Amino acid sequence: MRRSPRPEGLRSKDISFGPKRSRRWGFLHKKSQTLIQLLEATSTVTFVVAENAKIDIRSLQLQEIEKAVLEFGEPLYRARQIVDWLYQKRVRSFDEMTDLPRKSRNRLAEQFNFSKIDIVRVLGSRDTTRKFLFRLSDGNLIESVLIPASPALYGSRSDRRTICVSTQVGCAYGCKFCASGLEGFSRNLKPNEIVDQIIAIERENGEKIDNIVFMGMGEPLANLENLLRAIKIINAPWGLGIGARHITVSTSGLAPQIRELAEEPLQIRLAISMHGATDEVRGQIMPINRRYNVETLLSACDYYAERKKQRLTFEYILIEGVNDSDEQARLLGRRAKRLSAKVNLIPYNTVHGLPWSRPSKDRQEKFLSILRERGVAATLRREKGHDIDAACGQLRLQTKRELEAASS
Ligand code: SAH
Numbered sequence: 001m002r003r004s005p006r007p008e009g010l011r012s013k014d015i016s017f018g019p020k021r022s023r024r025w026g027f028l029h030k031k032s033q034t035l036i037q038l039l040e041a042t043s044t045v046t047f048v049v050a051e052n053a054k055i056d057i058r059s060l061q062l063q064e065i066e067k068a069v070l071e072f073g074e075p076l077y078r079a080r081q082i083v084d085w086l087y088q089k090r091v092r093s094f095d096e097m098t099d100l101p102r103k104s105r106n107r108l109a110e111q112f113n114f115s116k117i118d119i120v121r122v123l124g125s126r127d128t129t130r131k132f133l134f135r136l137s138d139g140n141l142i143e144s145v146l147i148p149a150s151p152a153l154y155g156s157r158s159d160r161r162t163i164c165v166s167t168q169v170g171c172a173y174g175c176k177f178c179a180s181g182l183e184g185f186s187r188n189l190k191p192n193e194i195v196d197q198i199i200a201i202e203r204e205n206g207e208k209i210d211n212i213v214f215m216g217m218g219e220p221l222a223n224l225e226n227l228l229r230a231i232k233i234i235n236a237p238w239g240l241g242i243g244a245r246h247i248t249v250s251t252s253g254l255a256p257q258i259r260e261l262a263e264e265p266l267q268i269r270l271a272i273s274m275h276g277a278t279d280e281v282r283g284q285i286m287p288i289n290r291r292y293n294v295e296t297l298l299s300a301c302d303y304y305a306e307r308k309k310q311r312l313t314f315e316y317i318l319i320e321g322v323n324d325s326d327e328q329a330r331l332l333g334r335r336a337k338r339l340s341a342k343v344n345l346i347p348y349n350t351v352h353g354l355p356w357s358r359p360s361k362d363r364q365e366k367f368l369s370i371l372r373e374r375g376v377a378a379t380l381r382r383e384k385g386h387d388i389d390a391a392c393g394q395l396r397l398q399t400k401r402e403l404e405a406a407s408s
């Protein structure tokens, strides 16, 4: 099974408790040494350290921060204070952690990064879908979408505030209809850059978010390690405290990583970007289908659904004249029945520069009715946000093009 590539600039290293141990931990109070042994005995923590740059403090799990503070020779409760400043009080620098001794704050700043993401553009008004364009600390642009009251599509109540989060800068998978893939792939997002999208939007919007969908820019399962780190922080009671059942990961169909995800204890939801019921149709618009065809994908989905005892969701964009025939609807219905999956139909959002469009309302309804006649739980997203180009990747693309035009 192929593991997802190691995140850029990071390497994992198990903290060694070999012969050097007494030297390394000798300076610690005896009680702290016992705590280290306890932590060591109860977990197999992989400590991620930066190779070129310091790791961001908000990429770490509580246990890793605990290890770090013990290593500093500080009491274990310091770690709780730190995560409280990070995720409850939501400070933006170590300096603001005012109940930590100055020495601790300095040590944290020496050891860890505390990067920021800045909102550079917002589209949409407060009571509608809003799009946020962020600049990362290295200047790259990403975007997230806030949907104020999403329909009950992913097992959530209908009054939930949902954020559609990005996991990569660009995307390498090049689906023919998608704005995110148009300019190729730049890099994986780090865990803190994933978590920060939620924190920044909550801060800007002044409301607590209760539903997360990984349907922004990028392929989440191609950045699996960082994605899981971020999800654990989003889910943890010491972190953002959002329930796993209110977190949905969408994938274009990376079959091996779907199986890998099935081994994770977290009960997050999985959505599959199906967009075609046969290899012929799916392969035309999604190059990934050449690597993992419909049958390979479905068998990975079978495995996931069985292992997690969970109903998956098939996302299906309706594109006029491409995948919206009655025959595709019938076959999609058959595939969905096999897995007891729900189907979420999404009328295509036009992307500037791409030739595709959404079918007529009648065609959309017909497609839906074929699925429902077969007993498939299907919804048609009569979505908000079409007017502000809600499909992810478009605001970034538009901004990049405007900047290029302005500088030429
Ligand atoms: N890479 C992952 C997650 C990001 S894309 C995936 O492909 O699943 C999130 C969803 O938006 C996918 O279902 C994708 O197919 C859909 N999407 C992309 N471009 C779209 C567009 N122009 N109109 C409607 N949905 C689109």
Ligand code: SF4
Pocket: 171, 172, 173, 174, 175, 178, 179, 180, 181, 216, 217, 218, 219, 252, 273
């Ligand atoms: Fe990438 Fe998903 Fe867009 Fe395909 S649909 S190009 S996988 S972001």
